[in-house]
Amino acid sequence: xxxxxxxxxxxxxxxxxxxxxxxxxxxxxxxxxxxxxxxxxxxxxxxxxxxxxxxxxxxxxxxxxxxxxxxxxxxxxxxxxxxxxxxxxxxxxxxxxxxxxxxxxxxxxxxxxxxxxxxxxx
Amino acid sequence: xxxxxxxxxxxxxxxxxxxxxxxxxxxxxxxxxxxxxxxxxxxxxxxxxxxxxxxxxxxxxxxxxxxxxxxxxxxxxxxxxxxxxxxxxxxxxxxxxxxxxxxxxxxxxxxxxxxxxxxxxxxxxxxxxxxx
Numbered sequence: 001x002x003x004x005x006x007x008x009x010x011x012x013x014x015x016x017x018x019x020x021x022x023x024x025x026x027x028x029x030x031x032x033x034x035x036x037x038x039x040x041x042x043x044x045x046x047x048x049x050x051x052x053x054x055x056x057x058x059x060x061x062x063x064x065x066x067x068x069x070x071x072x073x074x075x076x077x078x079x080x081x082x083x084x085x086x087x088x089x090x091x092x093x094x095x096x097x098x099x100x101x102x103x104x105x106x107x108x109x110x111x112x113x114x115x116x117x118x119x120x121x122x
Numbered sequence: 123x124x125x126x127x128x129x130x131x132x133x134x135x136x137x138x139x140x141x142x143x144x145x146x147x148x149x150x151x152x153x154x155x156x157x158x159x160x161x162x163x164x165x166x167x168x169x170x171x172x173x174x175x176x177x178x179x180x181x182x183x184x185x186x187x188x189x190x191x192x193x194x195x196x197x198x199x200x201x202x203x204x205x206x207x208x209x210x211x212x213x214x215x216x217x218x219x220x221x222x223x224x225x226x227x228x229x230x231x232x233x234x235x236x237x238x239x240x241x242x243x244x245x246x247x248x249x250x251x252x253x254x
Binding site for chain 2: 002005006008009012013014015019020021023027043049052056075084094111
């Protein structure tokens with residue numbers, strides 16, 4: 001082996017071997033405070049995925065809360081509609097009762113549906 | 123929202139583990155007296171040969187421990203093993219260079235192995251520092 005090759009090999013091996021031993025010593029003495037969290041031990045690509053999943057979860061959560069709000073609104077409107085329908089049915093029953101009543105007169109019916117009232121309701 | 127399928131294939135790297143095992147076995151063999159490669163033997167005195175085989179052995183043991191455990195010190199141990207292994211391997215690479223083309227395969231494998239060790243050590247260093 002030529003001299004320069006031997007020199008290169010010697011330098012490289014001393015460098016690498018010394019580095020390895022230094023790493024061992026550091027690990028044994030705990031000199032270097034490890035900044036690595038569990039997440040840092042994941043590879044870069046996994047970390048990217050984790051972040052993307054987190055963002056997606058966040059978006060999904062937002063959408064879900066919005067959907068919940070919409071559902072609540074729809075339910076409230078449905079309640080209103082139901083009350084309205086009940087009131088209308090009640091009015092209809094009253095009108096029918098008034099019409100088929102034996103002592104119904106045209107004037108009384110007119111007074112019931114017309115005048116200041118609307119659809120018989122005050 | 124559509125997203126690509128992620129396939130996570132195995133947690134250990136078989137090449138790394140097997141090379142570490144080779145390192146361990148050959149290190150033990152040369153330490154307890156198996157005749158070392160003549161190319162290496164021609165290159166260094168007896169004591170350096172012992173250091174070399176001990177380096178191989180140490181690299182194999184530490185590397186396997188580091189790669190197979192999941193403790194706080196595992197990565198540092200693996201990193202140290204990679205560097206020590208690279209230090210031993212460059213000697214073999216240097217030893218087969220005079221063979222020219224006849225040493226091509228052995229030399230290139232050892233060179234690739236050493237470079238892979240260095241890259242892995244750099245990866246671990248980067249990961250431990252949280253830099254990316």
